[in-house]
Amino acid sequence: MSVTEARPGATAARGGRRGQGPGGRRRLGAGGRRALALGLQVGPATAFVAFFLLAPLVVFFLYSLWRVRDYEIVAEWNLDAYKQALTDDSYRRLLWNTIKIAGGASLLSAGLAFAFAHTLRFKLRRWQEPLLFAVVIAMFSGYLVRVYAWRTLLGDSGIVNSALRGLGITSEPLSFLLFNRGAAIVVLANFLIPLAVLPVYAALQNVRDAEIEAARDLGCGSWGTFWRVTAPLAWPGIFFSWALAFLAAAGDYVVPQLVGGANGTMVGVVITDTFQTDYNFPRGAALAFTTLLVSLTIIGIVRFVGGKVLR
């Protein structure tokens, strides 16, 4: 009986459809077992999400609404930290810069990832597996090592500049190669491409040859086929890989520090400082939540618009 009371609609309807004889108790028993099975299936995942994802978020959200006094957090409710994050000019510039860099890096990496995955799926079928494996390997190669590799590549005495000098093309090193927004975007994209390849690749596997041939058959040229069939079918994967890259880029604080220079700095760097140097947890948390909210809003808009355009 308890099951019907808890979820009257669902259980009764299901029991009713099975409806073999008047054995009401047995039907409810089956419903209860089904609920238990469902609980066992989704329970662990729910607990995992709650413990590892939600709990820290909740703690930091509370911090962002409190105050810090003498390097101690005190539970005084206020919105000062948010007010500051949104109104202070330097924070707003920082946020805007972060969006530009994350936007640039995520578009670059998602675009290249799509081109790569598309080539694998449609042109280099035979080499799909080894190439994909190479991508996964790239994903797990050292992060810092690669930042420094980029510095040696693009620095004043780096390979590019040495080569240009050696060839007599330039006499002075090109200093714009490093320590600016463009460098931050390129280096971030370099990390994000392997991450972005996998979702797009998976999505392109779902585009069947027959669908492409059907589009050709019904009058599409190769460009029309791409826009009307391939891209819409792969859109969830394209979106996911872009969003993943965008979030990862927006949260990064190492690349901007090491190659970003003055106009290539990002909110992540400041958040780290706020936590580690200022011990101002409320402000750091508020900055982090503001960035997250802005990022999610942008992602939501892209999702909506993309879904409308590609259909």
Next chain:
Amino acid sequence: MGPHSGRVNTVVEERETAAGSIPAAAGAPAIAIDDVRKSFGSYSALAGCSLHVERGQFISLLGPSGCGKTTLLRIIGGFETQDAGTVAINGETVDALPPNKRNVNTVFQSYALFPHKSVFDNIAFPLAIARVPKRERAERVREMLELVRLSGVEERKATQLSGGQSQRVALARALVGRPEVLLLDEPLAALDLKLRKTMQLELRRIQEQLGTTFVFVTHDQEEALTMSDRIVLMNGGRIVQGGSPREVYDQPANVFVSDFVGEANLLDGVVDGHVGALATVTTEAGVLHVAPGATTPAAGPAIVSIRPERIALQRPGQAAGEAENGLPGTVERIVFLGNLVRAHVRVAEEVVLTAELSRAEADGIAEGERVLACFGAAATRVLPPDGAPA
């Protein structure tokens, strides 16, 4: 039927114009395929196929799995490029044209509906590509849905349809652009038997209603017999015979056709003489009197084909019928098929004939009984032996 002429391509009736040189005139065949060849690596999937399809015909490409039917259809549709030979549609050579520039549409075996679009948008797809005005699109989609007898599902996603419904949507989508020719690659193979029978008749009705040329690929001989104006038989990458369902059934050009279309009793023998207008063939089961036809070798090894329904069984002592042949044998097995009865009669050590009898004819015949398997000279078809140059 010219089975003695070198390579047996399909019989091109009525018009003998060379493909490719035909002007895009009203009289040009819907499809003219001329000596098309295709290999995959070293495997020759099509070894020289020629075929003319008249406008407005329902033609079936019939053959066992792997004989090259799909490959030929894909070459017509433009999805595969032939190694040699030409394809002309409506008198215009299309070898250099991509699929979207050919006035043919395809119903794919897997239907290939666009899963991200509604049924309406799937059917309207070719119209949207052709920039047909929105109002006309709606009108034509509605017409198509009426034609394929499907309604009330316009707003559903293509993934939410049953097999039969998907089939109808795929058909509507392929026809809405009013193609000259519709290509269908085993479109009914995934349906259950009952639905398949219904769709066979539906397809034929739609084809007659529109007058569009249909090229229908199947490996099911019964399906081909049911639906087609003309059946083209393929085997091993070649076209082996073409003709009306009656022709290919009654006058098979070779053993393959005789065996593949319908059932046949095949007896090895040697053509060795004449009795009046009839030829004699000595087989293991005795000397047969046969009516010589175009396929009958003048002398030497041959195979005699007899359809099971042309054999009657007589019990000894019964008044002799008019049939020229009567082979004594023993009924080994009787199989009850409901409307028919099939009897297996051993007429020689190694030879068992299958006879198909009506219930009345079979009345009183029991397993183990001695009978005479009778058939007329005209009921036989003498074919060149397998492997011999046709």
